Amino acid sequence: MKIYNPQQLAELDKLTIITKGMSSTDLMEKAAENAIAKLRSILPLSTPVLVLCGMGNNAGDGFAIARLLKQQHYQVEVLWLKFANQLSKDAQINYNRLPKEITITEIDENQTDIKLSKQRNYIDCIFGLGLNRPMPKFVETIIEDINQKKGLKIAIDVPSGMYAHQANQPKDVRFKTDLCLTFHTPKLSFFFAENAAFLREFNIVDIGLVEDHNFTASLSWDYLTKKDxxxxxxxxxxxxxxxxxxxxxxxxxxxxxxxxxxxxxxxxxxxxxxxxxxxxxxxxxxxxxxxxxxxxxxxxxxxxxxxxxxxxxxxxxxxxxxxxxxxxxxxxxxxxxxxxxxxxxxxxxxxxxxxxxxxxxxxxxxxxxxxxxxxxxxxxxxxxxxxxxxxxxxxxxxxxxxxxxxxxxxxxxxxxxxxxxxxxxxxxxxxxxxxxxxxxxxxxxxxxxxxxxxxxxxxxxxxxxxxxxxxxxxxxxxxxxxxxxxxxxxxxxxxxxxxxxxx
CATH class of the missing domain: 3.40.1190.20 (Ribokinase)
Structure with missing residues (x-):
């Protein structure tokens, strides 16, 4: 199984959209549906779920997951961390699809006083695989707070704060994840000792990306599975x-x-x-x-x-x-x-x-x-x-x-x-x-x-x-x-x- 960097995965997304005649929103919906299939076997209905969303496409995954969990009768709330002026196009579409029954709490760098004392499970959709620099301070504060709390912590694609294909600094804040549901292939950073404290386990979620593509850069990383x-x-x-x-x-x-x-x-x-x-x-x-x-x-x-x-x-x-x-x-x-x-x-x-x-x-x-x-x-x-x-x-x-x-x-x-x-x-x-x-x-x-x-x-x-x-x-x-x-x-x-x- 090939391990791709963020740029290569973006190329595969585009190729899949063209080849299969679908929209980027359709692909995001499929990713959310396939993630939900795994989440339902993990998350108990009796415990509320807080979905943490940012501003990019990873937030779009989060909004879609929140909506689909609600449809499955979970108690769902959204914590929206607004560190940019506007949502990405697909994130905005999925934000607009959120049902009114889901409580959305907005927070930015000027409003950091938020209490998260209630027993919950957490789904991290703040930053995805495109992150390559430290997160905003108020986001780090929220993540550090959640890292100390009880409850199951699940990341979607990549734990927020963890770079997908480059080294983090020891002082970097990262979401401490019990399980990461990662799309298509594992990310390179999952396999290194410095991230072990922030990633206990990962599962690969197949979202149907096509593989037949000639990349300009060589594919030099492989994850060995039984199929290989x-x-x-x-x-x-x-x-x-x-x-x-x-x-x-x-x-x-x-x-x-x-x-x-x-x-x-x-x-x-x-x-x-x-x-x-x-x-x-x-x-x-x-x-x-x-x-x-x-x-x-x-x-x-x-x-x-x-x-x-x-x-x-x-x-x-x-x-x-x-x-x-x-x-x-x-x-x-x-x-x-x-x-x-x-x-x-x-x-x-x-x-x-x-x-x-x-x-x-x-x-x-x-x-x-x-x-x-x-x-x-x-x-x-x-x-x-x-x-x-x-x-x-x-x-x-x-x-x-x-x-x-x-x-x-x-x-x-x-x-x-x-x-x-x-x-x-x-x-x-x-x-x-x-x-x-x-x-x-x-x-x-x-x-x-x-x-x-x-x-x-x-x-x-x-x-x-x-x-x-x-x-x-x-x-x-x-x-x-x-x-x-x-x-x-x-x-x-x-x-x-x-x-x-x-x-």
Whole structure:
């Protein structure tokens, strides 16, 4: 699913109006009707609703929603914040359609004494996606007051005060939203940490916009849904065998960190790889083979670097490197050896990322299209610090382009960055914030690469499946009790959802 900026969405609105032979008011009415379909399942009839309206087209949505709620027998009032001289054309039309039974309270910068003590639910239609500067002070005052009150708070399209496609400043006032009903596609700002306190959840409301349009600016942002991933997933063919699904090698699990590569191995085996070898030390091998006899080992020495070059000559289909590797001179030697002997893309995680963060001379040696999977702390070691999530992604894109690598930024709404493209994952929850979760992701992606998924598709499918395991687990586990080992337990069910869709 493409993520559009405000200008592109305005173009789609116009194209839809022309293509479908409708008016802008008709399109606004459809948006309001589709929003109402969701609101009716959320808002109880017993609690009054206050619809907050401004002066632009978002206010037009609000006026239409107020009218339609009234028709559904809700107790509705409108608070009209007049920060401009006149309403937009479509907002004026919908203002004129408001029934007399709806109380409208007008307020402007000269009249800010308003009491909102009554128990209500709130619908925010003050500012839409076109906002790109701080709101008027009296509007900020009203929003800050409502943010402190009880009651369900729902925003239409974008929470007022939140910029749709650019960074807010920390001091910016934003409507604190329990749910945002956003039109057509999610907005980019929904996926960044600095807005998390102001947006608990969003639902996408389809309003029938056409998609067939050639934009002058490239579409470089995608929100990954199951529909997108079904285009990537490849079901197994009837006459296939273990050789059809590749041979992967995982390198890591040094002294004191045996579990990292074992978690990677278990999840890789559950993710469809035909054969799996692990290059680790004797202690890790013993634990691994006790837990997963389906894995093979390639090393009996304590030093992982001694025979690594010889092992690499066996021609593995995919290599995952760094999980529990350690932060020693030996680790640097191992990373360097892989880079010198392997030309195909590899996956770099954990301590392998630490090595290249400390030795920039190694970075140009990374095989093209390799996948790096840093969490936020590891990412800072690669690209430096940042002030906003937008700046973080700009720096990550520059890093990806410079070294021709794919960067998987592990956070809420994990992002897969490939040069100027950013793919934002839709699965997952805070249950994944547990030790070893990232090691499991490395195992999944390495297994997919071994099965001949090209690196970008392996990364995209891998993060989706990884997140899906945590979503599925919550039907029987809590976020607190979820363990990294549960990822391998639920990965089969995540794949199963694709199998059902294919049949």
């Amino acid at each position: 991933l079904l285009k990537i997933y490849r079901p197994r063919k009837q006459f296939s065998h273990k050789g059809s699904f590749g041979h992967a090698l995982l390198i890591g699990g040094n002294t004191g960190m045996h579990g990292s590569v074992i978690l990677s191995a278990e999840t890789a085996l559950r993710s469809g790889v035909g054969k799996l070898s692990v290059h680790s030390n004797a202690i890790t091998n013993q634990i691994l083979l006790t837990r997963q006899p389906g894995a093979m080992t390639t090393n009996i020495d304590q030093d992982l670097s001694l025979n690594l070059a010889e092992v690499l000559l066996k021609g593995f289909d995919a290599i995952g490197l760094g999980m529990g590797l350690g932060r020693t001179a030996e680790a640097s030697k191992i990373v360097s050896t892989v880079f010198k002997n392997i030309q195909k893309p590899v996956l770099l995680d954990a301590d392998a990322l630490y090595v290249i963060s400390k030795d920039e001379a190694l970075r140009p040696q990374i095989p093209p299209k390799s996948i790096l999977t840093p969490h936020i702390g590891e990412l800072k070691g690669l690209i430096g610090d940042w002030q906003t999530s937008y700046e973080m992604l700009d720096k990550t894109k520059a890093f990806s382009q410079k070294y021709n690598v794919i960067v998987v930024v592990k956070e809420a709404f994990t992002k897969v960055v490939n040069h100027d493209q950013v793919f934002i994952n839709s699965t997952g929850n805070p249950a994944l914030a547990t030790a070893g979760s990232g090691d499991c992701l490395s195992g999944i992606i390495t297994a997919l690469m071994a099965q001949s998924y090209e690196p970008l598709k392996a990364a995209i499918l891998g993060v989706y499946l990884h997140g899906k395991t945590a979503d599925l687990a919550l039907y029987q586990e809590s976020k607190e009790s979820f363990l990294a080992s549960d990822i391998s337990n639920f990965i089969g069910r995540a794949f199963k959802e694709f199998e059902y869709e294919q049949n």
